[in-house]
Amino acid sequence: MITARGGGLEELLGEYYAALAAGDPGRLPLAADVTLTENGQRIAIGTGLWATAAGVAGSRVVTVSEEAYGPGGTAGSVAGWGMITEGGADGANALLGVRLKTTGKAISEIETLVVRRAPFGRTTFPERLLEPSAAMAQILKLADRGTREDLIQAANGYLDGVSRDDADLIPAADDCVRIENGLQTVLNPDAEGFPETFVSSGGLGGLGLGVRAQIRTLAFRYIEDIRDRRFVAADTERGLVLVCCFFDHPGKVRDAGFDSPIAAPNSMLIWELFKVAGGLIRRIEAIGAAFPYGMRAGW
Incomplete structure (x- = not known):
């Protein structure tokens, strides 16, 4: 069962990033009918960024979670973003936003936004994106x-x-x-x-x-x-x-x-x-x- 924030919703976001870097969605408590979108497109779990991600930053820039309660236990939503790499050892950095919705027992919705181009004409992403926003x-x-x-x-x-x-x-x-x-x-x-x-x-x-x-x-x-x-x-x-x-x-x-x-x-x-x-x-x-x-x- 997925527990409440302080016991799990925000930790679940970190678990998602870690599973992504390992290319192993089986690490996550996914509902049988889980829906995944990547940049607005519905795709199958294990495809898209799941097949190209090579590593993730140790922490997220921001995280926000909201609890809800239902017959399945503590449910809710959690979202945030942080830096990743994709494309192998010599791959490029990207900024990844993830939103997860849970039923209390499993993840029912996954929404992702992948920003692959550094902002405003830069060649690299700002270092600020490697640190949590205090x-x-x-x-x-x-x-x-x-x-x-x-x-x-x-x-x-x-x-x-x-x-x-x-x-x-x-x-x-x-x-x-x-x-x-x-x-x-x-x-x-x-x-x-x-x-x-x-x-x-x-x-x-x-x-x-x-x-x-x-x-x-x-x-x-x-x-x-x-x-x-x-x-x-x-x-x-x-x-x-x-x-x-x-x-x-x-x-x-x-x-x-x-x-x-x-x-x-x-x-x-x-x-x-x-x-x-x-x-x-x-x-x-x-x-x-x-x-x-x-x-x-x-x-």
């Missing part, structure tokens, strides 16, 4: 905690504000930090971690600005919609809520009235983890990769 793991004071519904409302406010170019919808603290695929994309005036070619080309506008200030520059008009939002795990003790969703980018549309930094249409599958304390978003950590325009997640 800020996300911190337990909140009772007075700063909200309900699951409060966490979802704050996250939706952010996503609505970004997609509608309306900073007033975003309940973010002025010092809120956002990390995307390991790089800090707000409050980073020196563009630390970004290659010079990306910065000189215009890249992501306003790296030195805060979350809401960036939106006020209309730098994200190229985002057409943020859709198919799934709030897959929430931890009120730590103020965490994870949303899996798509950012739609129509590309350089004729007569759009602005120049999109994304030339061709795509949809980015994004896993975005929010830390909310005192009703405000204090930190955002996200991973994502680009896929064909209009893609669905397979769930």
Whole structure:
């Protein structure tokens, strides 16, 4: 039986990564009808990344779990991400997000997001992705905690504000930090971690600005919609809520009235983890990769 967090949900995530590196799904308590998706595609256990993974980092960058109770015992969901290698001894690094849903006795759902390209034109992934995020793991004071519904409302406010170019919808603290695929994309005036070619080309506008200030520059008009939002795990003790969703980018549309930094249409599958304390978003950590325009997640 899969036990509760502190006895097992978060440990189960580590067991998944270890089994993946060994290429041995038989190590895991899998339901007979378990569903696996890799980058939005339903595939068979043992195929895809299961056949190419060669090693995993010793710890995850972030982990969020949410318990539920049912006739099978303690059930729930756990998700997180960390670095892996694939393709043999000389293989490349990749960033892997994993979401597991359990019935209490077995894993019934496995969703994975594999980011194989280093962010923003880099040739390597940032070293930050090899270390756990201490800020996300911190337990909140009772007075700063909200309900699951409060966490979802704050996250939706952010996503609505970004997609509608309306900073007033975003309940973010002025010092809120956002990390995307390991790089800090707000409050980073020196563009630390970004290659010079990306910065000189215009890249992501306003790296030195805060979350809401960036939106006020209309730098994200190229985002057409943020859709198919799934709030897959929430931890009120730590103020965490994870949303899996798509950012739609129509590309350089004729007569759009602005120049999109994304030339061709795509949809980015994004896993975005929010830390909310005192009703405000204090930190955002996200991973994502680009896929064909209009893609669905397979769930």
